[in-house]
Amino acid sequence: MTNDKDSPPADPGNYDAYFTSKENDLRWYREMLRIRRFEEMAARSYTRGKISGFLHLYIGQEAIAVATKEVLEPQDRVVSTYRTHGFAIALGSSPGACMAEMYGKATGLVAGVGGSMHFFDRDNQLWGGYAIIGNHVPVATGHAFASKYLGDDGVTFCFLGDGALAIGPTHEGWTLAGLWKLPIVFVVENNRYSMGTPLERSIPVSDVTVKAPGYNMASDRFRVTSVAETAERLAAAAKLAREESRPVLVELITYRFRGHSMSDPAKYRNRDEVAESRSWDPLERTYNALMHKHGMTEEALEELDDEVVAEMEAAVEFAENSPVPEPSARFKNILVEES
Template sequence: MSDPERKPVGIPAPEALALLRDMVRIRRFEERCADLYGQQKIRGFLHLYIGEEAVAVGALHALGPGDNIVATYREHGHALARGVPAGAIMAEMYGKQEGCSRGRGGSMHLFDAKTRLFGGNAIVGGGLPLAVGLALAEQMQGGSRVTAVFFGEGAVAEGAFHESMNLAALWKLPVVFCCENNFYAMGTAIERSESQTDLCAKAASYNMKTLRADGMDVIATQAAMRDAVAQVRSGAGPVFVEFQTYRYRAHSMFDPDLYRDKAEVERWKTRGPIHNLSNRMKAEGSLTEEAFLAIDAEAIKEVDAAVAFAEAGTWEPVEHLAHDLYTVNGVETAR
């Protein structure tokens, strides 16, 4: 593989800056999440995306505001890149009713109707049929929305993956299958769980166009996603995109990370998506160290404000426990 750090950025500087800014926002947000988890402000499961930022950022910057997003339990980055306010995300992690899911979902279940983020789904593969259905609804209603569904490589072992790929290809539905291959399903390496580790070969068996992108290079992820979205929006049917990436942190805050070689982690860190882009921009003269530090400072400020918003948030009254379950004649009922 050619050294990605020597590749030209190849897109206008303002666009590259927007990508860089979002990756830094996600990085700073999640580093703070890890701290807050240690302080027990955030509880439950917390899955960090650190290292994988180029995937969500590149992919989401290739979508339009009307498109549908279905994500996994490792979706803070997707929500941030999609434009869900950081305060609403942080408040959700705190369990406050000002959270984007009113504190009902937590870290794994970020929802936002306004930006068409259909969740944070924490059943591996669970979001795939849902995305196929959103795409079917779009096709039947004659609309032009594309549905992007994100899932890890672990999900390709699920029946839901295969059933969804078949349905989407059979009915030529407008969906982009975004496989975030970070090579480990929790602690199980892909070669220990898949007879065929070429994921594009699996997808191709469903008569679907496939693309593979370097998931550590946001320019590459965005370019691949733009190709995929253009094909899908043209009505030519679904596309499968494999983003090869790596998570720097453990699977979740509970994971002692005993299954990976530390040298392997360090090797991937040398390809970090943020410095990959910032170094290339600096080399081309479109970014100064001062400008980079300003982006970083701005991100930290945004996270500070998000934490303040979450701290100031309120608890949903316990009397609302059974709200949003049943409706009779338009009236909420609890049974």
């Protein structure tokens, strides 16, 4: 696999590279838009005091979740972090259940016990939802261990942020995955900031994939500018993991357009950097490709947007109108009672 895509293609306005059929581009645009509008509604509800706790938005990184859904086989698993709404929406979780989870309602994805940071939706292949940095890496490695043990041909996709690169569990999970040649793809979503600390002040190298050989992992590294390219390269990584039973490290250069969480105004980033990153926004670029390459009208795209907004407003309404958990719910699921 290549390891040479440090710099982006020259022109963010070039829609020939990595924009495909109208059908695909439109579908992916819609999925990315669903995530963005969901996140915007969540932010609005947070500002209105309807959602508490911590709220970490996926705005800017949507293409990654949509591309992951594209390459997933039914027996595969996705393990993610506390910035996980995008995966839930992309993988097929009900936006209403996701929103209700953040509202602390009984109809939430995990019945209101988890909140924004602990999304789990096993039926849709989302295996977390982990909010202690790096501690999901060994767990995801264990899922891959089980796949190999049982011979189920499954690949585990373990997502982590660049902020999880310094902590110990990441190293131990990668060590065991490499040692035991497990079918797992570790995807570092490098959005360049570990909360407010830029990468250059949190890890000693700028190219994360230089670590890969130390764990006997293949690697790939590129800037996320479209669903198509991201899906193509994640699929290649998954193929290697599945067919050769070995871990692969993929570093995705991406950007969150909002702060780390709702309480972070992100004053540590300068305007030029944000503007440059926004020019590569896969959602914006797909919008432009739909207009300029596929000949869609602004009105048609606006109509689509209205549909998506209506879907997410319905999710908010569902959350607002859902009941809170029964008092007795706090005693549920502490131990499995039946053997």
